Structure formats: structure tokens, C-alpha cells
Amino acid sequence: MTLVSGWGRFPVVDSEVLRPRSFEAVGAAVAVTGSVARGNGRAYGDAAIGAVRTIGMTTFDRVRWFDPATGRIRLEAGVLLSDLIDTFGPRGFLPFVVPGTRFVSVGGAIAADVHGKNHHGEGGFGRYVDSILLRTGAGETIEISREQNSDAFFATVGGMGLTGIILEATMRLRPVETGWIRERVISASDLDAAMRALEASESATYSVAWIDCVARGRDLGRSLIYLGEHVRADELTEDADRFPIGKNPHLAVPFDLPSMTLNRLSVRAFNELYYRMGARRAGGDHVVSLYPYFFPLDSISDWNRIYGRRGFLQHQCVIPERGARAVLADILDRVSKRGDASFLAVLKKLGHGDGLLSFPLPGYTLALDFPVKGDILNFLDEIDRLVVAAGGRLYLAKDARQSRATFEAGYPALSRFNAIRKSLDPASNIRSKLSQRLFDEV
Numbered sequence: 001m002t003l004v005s006g007w008g009r010f011p012v013v014d015s016e017v018l019r020p021r022s023f024e025a026v027g028a029a030v031a032v033t034g035s036v037a038r039g040n041g042r043a044y045g046d047a048a049i050g051a052v053r054t055i056g057m058t059t060f061d062r063v064r065w066f067d068p069a070t071g072r073i074r075l076e077a078g079v080l081l082s083d084l085i086d087t088f089g090p091r092g093f094l095p096f097v098v099p100g101t102r103f104v105s106v107g108g109a110i111a112a113d114v115h116g117k118n119h120h121g122e123g124g125f126g127r128y129v130d131s132i133l134l135r136t137g138a139g140e141t142i143e144i145s146r147e148q149n150s151d152a153f154f155a156t157v158g159g160m161g162l163t164g165i166i167l168e169a170t171m172r173l174r175p176v177e178t179g180w181i182r183e184r185v186i187s188a189s190d191l192d193a194a195m196r197a198l199e200a201s202e203s204a205t206y207s208v209a210w211i212d213c214v215a216r217g218r219d220l221g222r223s224l225i226y227l228g229e230h231v232r233a234d235e236l237t238e239d240a241d242r243f244p245i246g247k248n249p250h251l252a253v254p255f256d257l258p259s260m261t262l263n264r265l266s267v268r269a270f271n272e273l274y275y276r277m278g279a280r281r282a283g284g285d286h287v288v289s290l291y292p293y294f295f296p297l298d299s300i301s302d303w304n305r306i307y308g309r310r311g312f313l314q315h316q317c318v319i320p321e322r323g324a325r326a327v328l329a330d331i332l333d334r335v336s337k338r339g340d341a342s343f344l345a346v347l348k349k350l351g352h353g354d355g356l357l358s359f360p361l362p363g364y365t366l367a368l369d370f371p372v373k374g375d376i377l378n379f380l381d382e383i384d385r386l387v388v389a390a391g392g393r394l395y396l397a398k399d400a401r402q403s404r405a406t407f408e409a410g411y412p413a414l415s416r417f418n419a420i421r422k423s424l425d426p427a428s429n430i431r432s433k434l435s436q437r438l439f440d441e442v
């Protein structure tokens with residue numbers, strides 16, 4: 001047995017970790033009760049930890065074929081988006097959807113139906129997946145798509161690995177002329193201004209707001225909004241590199257920082273500085289490499305260690321558009337009064353999700369990080385009640401602690417998902433720590 005955790009390093013639990021080298025070996029591993037696939041371990045909580053056995057999939061990292069005329073690609077599920085970007089970016093293709101880190105696998109991106117800064121207009125990762133080769137818990141290997149085994153397809157996109165092991169996928173890449181983004185920064189003095197700016201930017205391909213979640217009173221919800229568009233080749237100077245090379249992280253957090261490092265004062269000072277520097281850049285357009293635009297946190301490896309040995313929790317909710325303003329203001333007010341949320345607060349507009357358990361719904365998503373300490377679990381239960389009352393839900397890929405009642409209230413297609421899962425895996429071989437907590441019969 002090995003101690004395993006997600007990116008938030010909470011919870012840390014025992015699970016046997018396997019690294020199969022063939023699809024046959026994956027089949028053997030999944031035929032025993034209590035297994036789930038693990039990609040690159042970037043889900044924050046317990047989604048990628050098997051109840052008994054965790055099946056590591058990053059050894060499956062080959063591209064089967066690529067069609068440069070259409071941008072269609074067939075690849076194994078363990079291919080990382082970072083490799084996909086570095087390899088196909090210079091050839092003029094990028095994934096349509098990227099989350100806030102590029103160090104995620106294709107399997108993990110499908111299983112969480114990850115969203116990027118373009119979800120409001122272009123949907124989630126699953127929208128660009130044409131078909132999936134799935135190994136079910138019943139021992140079958142099936143190809144699933146919108147046309148073939150479509151129930152299994154829509155349960156697998158966003159299904160958190162619970163319908164089977166994704167072995168391969170065929171997907172579409174986005175044609176791009178350069179690896180540069182034209183960024184516009186808007187500074188918003190409070191929550192209303194931030195929401196107005198996001199509304200007014202619906203036609204922007206990419207948009208996201210960073211919120212200062214320790215700002216209070218008149219400044220509550222003050223934000224920097226980052227809009228982005230792909231830069232065309234004719235917008236670059238003759239001598240510019242068409243595709244900047246992504247650097248590996250050049251900074252690292254070498255050990256677990258003491259948990260008091262992040263306190264109200266240090267976060268307030270950081271946020272003040274960050275907001276002022278961002279506000280100074282507001283207004284004009286800047287051309288930036290896609291790497292800092294999409295993945296600002298990737299430049300510091302192991303940044304999750306700044307929260308100390310006990311780890312941290314990310315609370316990511318989505319609130320339906322109607323009534324979102326009042327609920328978001330209430331949440332931010334409670335959070336700013338506590339003062340222990342970190343600087344990483346993100347607000348974004350989302351559109352419809354495609355999978356039965358996809359997280360997005362039309363509305364606003366807010367993501368906040370908290371160190372694991374004191375009464376944080378009770379506090380987050382309080383926030384959950386506001387989310388549920390507003391008809392919202394929490395993101396499973398970030399979750400380590402929501403209650404079954406919160407989960408069931410947020411995902412109306414759950415019983416349909418459960419029926420499809422049962423038909424693919426009658427003996428319930430596939431079980432994660434997350435499924436034991438939220439889905440499985442006890």
C-alpha cells in the first residue's frame with residue numbers, strides 16, 4: 001500500500017498503486033473490486049484514488065495518428081496536454097480547451113470534462129472529443145461516441161473515471177497561426193463591476209476574473225479581468241517567433257512551508273500588490289505567450305506545498321446566472337471576514353456542460369483555496385448551503401469534502417448516470433474514494 005493524495009494533499013489515504021504497461025494489464029487491474037484510473041493527479045481531492053487500487057495511466061502516452069489537414073488526433077489517455085501543446089503547437093494546432101494547468105492527462109481532462117477560460121462560448125473539453133476507447137468494469141473494451149454507445153459516452157465525459165478506464169480518445173484540435181495571445185486587462189473596483197465586465201465580454205474567446213478575496217466593504221469583489229484572443233501571424237513582426245517555447249517550471253517550493261506563512265497579512269499584502277500592478281496594465285492590449293496567459297501557476301512547481309503539510313481545500317462552485325450576484329456577494333463577504341482564503345480566487349462565466357455529470361451550467365463559477373485548519377470544514381458546509389439554495393453545485397475534480405446531500409442536490413442527472421454506470425459495471429468493480437464518499441451504496 002502507498003499513501004496517495006490529490007493536488008490539495010488532503011485527504012492522504014492508503015491505496016495500492018499499479019502502473020500497467022499494456023491494455024491487457026489494465027483489464028486485469030480493473031477486474032477486481034475497488035479500482036479507478038489516475039491520470040496526472042491534478043484533481044484536488046479524492047477522485048483519482050482507488051478505493052483499493054489506483055491504476056496509473058500516464059505510461060500510455062503515445063499518439064496513434066494525427067491528420068494535419070483536419071487537426072484530428074487519436075491518442076492514448078495518458079498523453080499530457082503539456083506534451084500535446086509543445087508538439088502540435090508549433091505545427092499550428094492547440095487543444096480547444098485547456099484548464100489552468102497544462103500538466104493534466106487527456107484521460108483526466110475527459111473524465112472531469114474540464115473547462116477553460118472559453119467555456120462561456122466554446123464549451124468544455126468533452127465537446128471536442130469524437131470517440132473514446134473504454135475498458136469497462138465488466139471486462140469489455142468498447143468504442144463510444146455521440147452516435148455509438150452514446151449513453152456511455154455522455155456518462156464518461158465528466159464521469160470522474162467511474163464508467164471505466166479511458167484507454168484512447170479521438171479528438172479535434174484548434175488550428176492556430178501563432179502561440180501568442182492578445183491580452184486585455186480590465187480592472188473592476190468591486191463585484192458588480194467585475195460581473196458587468198464579464199457580461200460585456202461575452203464575445204471574447206477567453207475571459208476570467210481574478211478576485212481579491214480579502215478586500216472588504218466598498219472594495220468587496222474587486223477584480224482584474226483578463227480577456228484573450230489568439231494572435232494571427234500577420235499581427236506579429238517579421239522576426240518574432242511564431243510559437244514561443246514553453247519553459248518548464250523554473251521556481252520550486254522545496255519543502256512544506258509552515259502553515260502560518262499564509263496569513264491574513266501576507267495574503268492582504270500580496271493581493272494589494274497584485275491588484276495594483278494589474279490595474280496599471282489595464283486598458284491597452286498586450287501580446288503574451290500562451291503559457292503565462294493560460295497557465296500562470298505552472299511556472300512554480302509544487303506550489304501546493306505553500307499550504308503546509310496538512311494540505312488545502314479548493315471550493316469551486318457554480319451558481320446559476322439568476323440570483324448569482326447576491327449569492328456571490330454573500331460568499332465573498334463571509335470569506336473576506338474570515339480572511340484565511342488564499343490569493344487564488346477566480347470568477348468565470350460558464351455555459352452548458354455536455355456530460356451527465358459535467359460541472360458547468362450557465363452561470364458564474366467561483367474558486368477559492370483554503371488551508372486545512374481550524375473549523376474550515378464547518379465553514380465550507382455553510383457555504384455549500386448557500387450554493388444549494390441557489391440551485392448551484394460543486395466541482396467534483398476539486399472536491400474532497402462535500403456531503404452526499406450537497407452532491408445529490410446539485411446533479412439532477414445523477415440517477416441516470418448511476419443506471420448507466422451499473423449497466424457498464426454490474427459488479428461495481430470501479431470505485432474511487434470519491435465514489436465511496438458520494439455515489440456508492442453503503
Ligand SMILES: Cc1cc2nc3c(=O)[nH]c(=O)nc-3n(C[C@H](O)[C@H](O)[C@H](O)COP(=O)(O)OP(=O)(O)OC[C@H]3O[C@@H](n4cnc5c(N)ncnc54)[C@H](O)[C@@H]3O)c2cc1C
Nearest residue numbers: 039040041042043099100105107108111114115160161166
Ligand atoms: C493548478 C490547477 C489548475 C486547474 N485549473 C482547472 C481549470 O481551469 N478548469 C478545470 O476544469 N479543471 C482545473 N483543474 C483540475 C484538473 O484539470 C482536473 O482535475 C483534471 O481532471 C486533472 O487531470 P489529471 O490527468 O491530473 O487527472 P487525475 O487528477 O489523475 O484524475 C482526475 C479524474 O479523472 C479520472 N481519470 C484520469 N485518467 C483517467 C482515464 N484514463 N480513464 C478514466 N478516468 C480517468 C480519475 O479517475 C479522476 O476521477 C486544475 C487543477 C490544478 C492543479
